[in-house]
Amino acid sequence: MPGGESSWGIVGWLLLIAAGLLHFLEDPSSEPEQLSMNKNIIALREGYRKLNRSCFILGASGETGKELLKEVIKSQLFHKITLIGRRKITFEDEAYKDLVQEVVDFEKLDDFSAAFQGHDVGFCCLGTTKAKAGEAGFIRVDHDYVLKSAQLAKAGGCRHFNLESSKGADKSSSYLYLRVKGQVEAEVQELDFERYSVFRPAVLLCDRQESRPTEWIARKMLVPISYLFPSALSVPVTTLVRAMVNNMVMQNDKRVELLDNKAIHELGKLGESKNEHA
Ligand SMILES: NC(=O)c1ccc[n+]([C@@H]2O[C@H](COP(=O)([O-])OP(=O)(O)OC[C@H]3O[C@@H](n4cnc5c(N)ncnc54)[C@H](OP(=O)(O)O)[C@@H]3O)[C@@H](O)[C@H]2O)c1
Numbered sequence: 001m002p003g004g005e006s007s008w009g010i011v012g013w014l015l016l017i018a019a020g021l022l023h024f025l026e027d028p029s030s031e032p033e034q035l036s037m038n039k040n041i042i043a044l045r046e047g048y049r050k051l052n053r054s055c056f057i058l059g060a061s062g063e064t065g066k067e068l069l070k071e072v073i074k075s076q077l078f079h080k081i082t083l084i085g086r087r088k089i090t091f092e093d094e095a096y097k098d099l100v101q102e103v104v105d106f107e108k109l110d111d112f113s114a115a116f117q118g119h120d121v122g123f124c125c126l127g128t129t130k131a132k133a134g135e136a137g138f139i140r141v142d143h144d145y146v147l148k149s150a151q152l153a154k155a156g157g158c159r160h161f162n163l164e165s166s167k168g169a170d171k172s173s174s175y176l177y178l179r180v181k182g183q184v185e186a187e188v189q190e191l192d193f194e195r196y197s198v199f200r201p202a203v204l205l206c207d208r209q210e211s212r213p214t215e216w217i218a219r220k221m222l223v224p225i226s227y228l229f230p231s232a233l234s235v236p237v238t239t240l241v242r243a244m245v246n247n248m249v250m251q252n253d254k255r256v257e258l259l260d261n262k263a264i265h266e267l268g269k270l271g272e273s274k275n276e277h278a
C-alpha cells in the first residue's frame with residue numbers, strides 16, 4: 001500500500017506526543033496525599049535529627065556534593081559534618097562555619113585513615129571523566145579512590161554508606177564508564193556495611209560552572225524530553241540530593257538498596273519547597 005508506512009509513522013509520533021502530554025497532565029499523587037507524605041518526611045527528618053549522627057561527604061566541591069552539603073546543613077540532620085577532599089573549600093555563609101574539613105592525598109589515603117574515623121554516615125559523590133583525567137585517571141578516581149575511601153570509612157565505624165553511581169552501571173558492560181561504575185558498586189557492597197545505598201541517577205541537570213560542551217549540548221537536547229518524560233533520561237541535582245537525604249531518614253531493614261533514576265525522582269519530590277524553581 002503506497003504511503004502506508006509513512007502514515008503509520010505519523011500515527012506513531014502522534015501517539016508518542018499524546019502519551020507525553022498525558023504523562024505531563026497527570027499528577028500521580030493527589031494534592032492531599034502529597035501533603036501528608038511531606039508531613040511524614042518532616043517527621044522522619046525530625047526523628048533522625050534526634051539520633052545525633054555525624055557524616056562525611058566526599059566530593060563536596062562537585063555539583064552533587066555541594067548541593068548535598070547545602071541540603072544537610074539546611075536540614076540540620078547531623079551534629080557533625082566532615083568534608084573529605086583534596087583541597088580546602090572556602091565558604092562565605094555563616095551556616096558553614098561548623099564544618100570540619102579534612103584535606104587528604106588520595107594517592108596515599110591510608111595515611112589519612114583518621115579523617116574517616118567516627119562518622120555514622122558517609123556520602124560519596126566523587127568522580128571524574130575520561131575526557132578530564134584520561135582512562136587511567138578515570139579508573140583511579142571513580143574506582144580506586146572510591147573503594148579505598150569506603151574501606152577506610154568501614155574501618156572507621158561508618159554504618160551507612162551512600163554511593164553516587166550512574167544509570168546503566170554494570171560490571172559486565174563493554175563501556176568503560178558503566179563497567180567501572182558497576183565494578184565499584186559491587187566491591188563496595190562486599191565490604192558489608194550495615195546499610196549501603198546506591199544511587200543511579202541519569203544525566204544531572206544543574207548549572208555547571210565549568211564548561212563541558214558535550215554535556216551542555218546533551219542537556220539542551222534533553223529539555224523537551226525531560227519536560228514530557230521527567231524521569232526518563234535526567235534528574236535535577238536538587239532532586240537527587242533530596243532523595244539521598246529522604247532515603248537516609250527512612251528506616252528500613254534492607255542492607256543494600258539500589259535506587260534507580262525513577263526511584264530518585266519519586267523520593268526526591270518529597271519535602272520539595274514550593275519556591276525552589278523560582
Ligand atoms: N554529571 C552527570 O550527569 C552524572 C550522571 C550520573 C552519574 N554521575 C556520577 O555522579 C558523581 C558526581 O558527579 P558530579 O557531576 O556531581 O561530579 P563533579 O561536579 O565533577 O565533582 C566531582 C568531585 O570529585 C572530586 N574529584 C575529581 N577528581 C578528583 C581527584 N583526582 N582527586 C580528588 N578528588 C577528585 C572533585 O574535587 P575537585 O573539586 O577538587 O576537583 C569534586 O568534588 C560521579 O561519580 C559521576 O560519574 C554524574
Ligand SMILES: *[C@@H]1O[C@H](CO)[C@@H](O)[C@H](O)[C@H]1NC(C)=O
Binds near residue numbers: 052079
Ligand atoms: C551528640 O554527640 C556528640 C558526640 O558524640 C556529643 O558531644 C553531643 O553532646 C551529643 N549531643 C546531643 C544533643 O546528644
